Amino acid sequence: MTEKIKIKDVTPVKIEKSAVQITKPSYSARNRIYVRKVQGAFETFRRLFGFIFLGIFAIGPWISYAGQQAILFDLAEQRFNIFGLTLWPQDLTLLAYTLIVSAFALFFITTFAGRVWCGFMCPQTTWTYIFIWFEEKTEGARNKRIKLDQRKMDVDKFIRKAAKHTAWVLVALLTSLTFVGYFVPINELFIDFFTLNVGFWAGFWVIFFTVCTYGNAGYMREIMCTHMCPYARFQSAMFDKDTFTVAYDANRGEKRGPRSRKLSSDEVKQKGLGDCVDCNLCVQVCPTGIDIRNGLQYECINCGACVDACNGVMEKMGYAKNLISFNSEHQLAGGETKIIRPKLVAYAFVLAVMSTLLVWDVVSRVPLEVDIIRDRNSLDRETVDGLIENVYTLKILNKGQSTQTYTIKVKGLENATYFGDKELTVEGGGVYTLPISVAVNPMQIEAGTKQIYFHVQTIGDNDNVIEVEEPTTFIYTGV
Structure with a gap:
């Protein structure tokens, strides 16, 4: 045992405070961006595009159709009115098709021309440029705005800042009222809001979206695009x-x-x-x-x-x-751009298929829905007349916007007796609940289960007849 064991000296070394280096944080504070005004073909096109979409957004909720607001997403009544089309929660496939078409349209455009949605059509970009325009009108061009912010507060600076923020708040408020007007009747909303008679939730959402618009377009601006918008992160997968x-x-x-x-x-x-x-x-x-x-x-x-x-x-x-x-x-790199390529063709194909399905679903949509609920308390029962009776509840949903009158018939069961209203009227967007029963002579039916149909059809307009046949079962236990 002549070998020595190597020992490492771990005696703590005293470090003088003066020798300690204070490192700076690995992040830097956000530097405010002062956007300079520019003129050119793309700027002109972007402004024109922005004005068109801004006009559509502003005018949309004020358009009337058939005596009511043409576009109204009424969450309280759980129905969406889009001109002559009324959508209900049962029309979920239309929403799914719309979202899929929107997604693949975005994928297609991004693969072809990059992030142009963000630059020309995104509401965040449009409203940011609107706010910058008011900023230029009240505080001056880029260099003047930089010098103004570096200057101490005085009367001139206070007036300019107050004018800018007043304009921002007014734009944000009008934007919020217009947006909420797609979900609440806009005529009532404007009157009730400015007369302080607006309901709690409507008022809450107006204030909420006003604050969001003011903060997003006035202060956060590029932070929304670079840090909060997920599109910025996954767009590279489509490039x-x-x-x-x-x-x-x-x-x-x-x-x-x-x-x-x-x-x-x-x-x-x-x-x-x-x-x-x-x-x-x-x-x-x-x-x-x-x-x-x-x-x-x-x-x-x-x-x-x-x-x-x-x-x-x-x-x-x-x-x-x-x-x-x-x-x-x-x-x-000196080569040629391939416009037609597998990825772009695949996106275009899926977009075309889903758009076709969306259009077909809208065109073939029947503005009438019938739901049948069997009485679960008993499979069948015998009446005082000796007939075998099954009890049902019919729910008739008028998906249209006008009042309709319907007739009800039973098919698939010979010599059946129908108990209940055979004609009823349902207002536009209304649901009519009708308890009915169907009875038959036990000598004319075998024990078991038989499929029958309730046929509901509009009357009064022979040129536009709407009819639905909904299947259900008639049960005879034979006991």
Whole structure:
């Protein structure tokens, strides 16, 4: 045992406080983004598109059809009125088809043209730009807004800030009232709200959505797009090298650097410079504050603002446009973009199939539903006349918006006697519950179970007859 055991010295070392380095947190505070105003083809198209959808949203609940609000999602009555169509919880397949069609339409558009939904049609983007417009009108252009926020509070700053926030609150309130007006009769909502007679829940949701709109479009803005919206996270799964996205042509733009307009293209090349003048306008106009020259980023919403800004600079410099453009990875690498490809075709096929099913379900939909409930207390019973009787409860749902009169008949059982109303009237969207019974002579039926049908049909309009035959069972125990 001549070998020595190695011993590690673990004596604690005293560390002076002055030698301790305080590390900074691994995150940085959010820097406010001051979006610069931009003009160009994409900005004009985005504004036009935004005005169209904003107009549809604002006018939608005010349209009347057949004497009532054309679009009303009445949650209290559990029915949705869409012009002449009334949907009930029983019409769940229509909702499922609509959601599936919307999802695959989004997948198709994203695979083809990237995140254009976010840049041109998303309500968050539209309302953010509306709020920015009021911000520009009250506080000035980008540089003025930066200086205003750096300045101490004075009378001028207070007036400008108060005007901006007043405008934001009014826009948020009108937005909230309009949105809630899709679920509550909008004429009554506006009158009751401004006369302080609105119900608790209607008033609660108006205030709730006002606060949400004010916070989302006024303060959170790009945070909604980059951190809260799930679409930003899973959109990359739908991208491929042929997807059109806003991209910077690094081969043409690098090396970046400022230069005089008087320099010829040969002099610029001798300095080793590309077409990018490094003006940073593409960053200043971006609503999410990214630099598109750093490559594809999930924060990019494909609004095209940087394309317009860069094209304006290229035009002033006398260079070719589209240094930043909607492009595919293949095209930037010198190849060709494949428009028709398996993924896109698959999305288009599923979208076409589901859209067809949705249209077929709407067209073939019958605005009448009959539900039959058997009496569970007894399978059958004998009447004082010696007949065998089964008792049922009919629920007749008029899915239309106008009052209808129906006749009721029993089919499938010969010489059957029907006890109950044979004609009834149901108002639009109403449910009529009718207890009835069917009886038959025991000498004319064998013991067991027999299928019968209740035939319900409209009367009064021979050109538009609506009829439903609902099956049920007639039971004779033979005891």
